[in-house]
Amino acid sequence: MFNGRCVNILRTLFNEPRREDTGEIKAANEAIERYVRLLRSLPAGERNLQERRYLIWSGSFLRSLDELEQSHYAAKRCGSLVSSVYVDEMDQDELDHYHRHLYFYKNTIIRMFAILDKLGQFMNERFRLKTEEIKSRFSYFTVLRNMHENRLYIELEELLYSLKERYKEPVERLRKQRNLEIHTINADLLDDLLQAAEEHQGAELRIKAEDIKQHLADLEHGCDMTYQAVRQAFSYIYDLSESSGQYPHPSSK
Template identity: 55%
Template sequence: MLRAMFGEPPRKDAGLLLEAIQAIRKYMYTLTSASRQSSQERRYIIWCQSFLRTLDDLEQSQFAAVRFGRKVSKKYTDQMSAEELDDYHRHLYYYNNALIRVFAVLDKLGHFMNERFSLHTERVKSRFSYFTVLRHMHKDKRFSDLEQQLYELKIKYNEPLNRLRNQRNMEIHTINADLLDDLMKAAEAKYGEQIRIGTEDIQQNLQDLEQGCQMTFRAAAEVFRYLHRRS
């Protein structure tokens, strides 16, 4: 869908995204092909369909963030043309959207595992995240093989995920990033200084986002492959 903004054809699924999509569809097929489906199984089918949509939304947001980020070359906002400034703001919009979706997908995966494996993480913490579920799985020990695979992913992507989490918390829980930009501009203008955005920061953020997407796609693939094997 978003590729149309750049005059490109629709995406052809490949790589880690394709692996995650295939794993979800295989598990969903085992549920839909059953002669009779329980209400719980129908619930899981709907959940699988939701995962397919959210992974698609994440990839598209990441794609748009990258493409608009490439259009930003100036180091200072007051050096940008009106067109480049628009591209910068579009980059921020899609980057923040993708950033939030990384953790939304992971948390949805955590809630799915909690219900599918009857982990009852809510007894430990009423509002829990994907990472809370992982810690609870480690203590539960019934699914240690899957837990170990997911834990290894967590360790592998720990540094970029921590940076993304901090940015996500800033975006959601503290002052709005655009408002903060405006306040900084007003303060800097008072002293006649330029506002530097740092194109190198854009590239670092996009690299972290790529790592976050990889971790999300891999985690989803591991979970649904595991479920398919157990079906």
């Protein structure tokens, strides 16, 4: 199982030291680790299959959050090395930094939604929400809608729903970009691309660089929402598990 320490895969590209966790990612990791310690506080022979699954599942979030943060960091670092407005203004080095930024920007988005969907699956099973009866292939947001509409685990639902509303606009932009990357081009987007091509017909077409400042602002909001959602969910699950009296307190071991 991942031990929660930063493995420093991407910061070495910039000859930089390991990350020291602070802020939202630190809080999320601490919430996961606290729940993992609670699960481990039961002797191995007394853990049932479900608890062993939760232990492995919880640990996988630590690596996923680390990979998310590193991808986000690389997108910021590469983006900071791009200043040209148009692609044809870039020399080869700047063009390389631009394409690296785009790669890590898209990678961060995909990882972000993968973590959220994993969190949705985890909550669905842990709380027996039966979201699969509403939609066979469901996302984190489907789970949240199920909790909201059916008033399930109200305290946690209100925290997560408020979080979703607070970050609605940037996360929606990121979701559209994610869909473009892993699904298909929809009819509206095709119309936009066709209109742009027709407007430039017969003229030299200059390709404007993507809005890196907007990219990074949206990623910052999206990652913060993800870290906070994980923290709130695991803190709630920890409190619920401990209050059941099934687990001895970790400090008692």
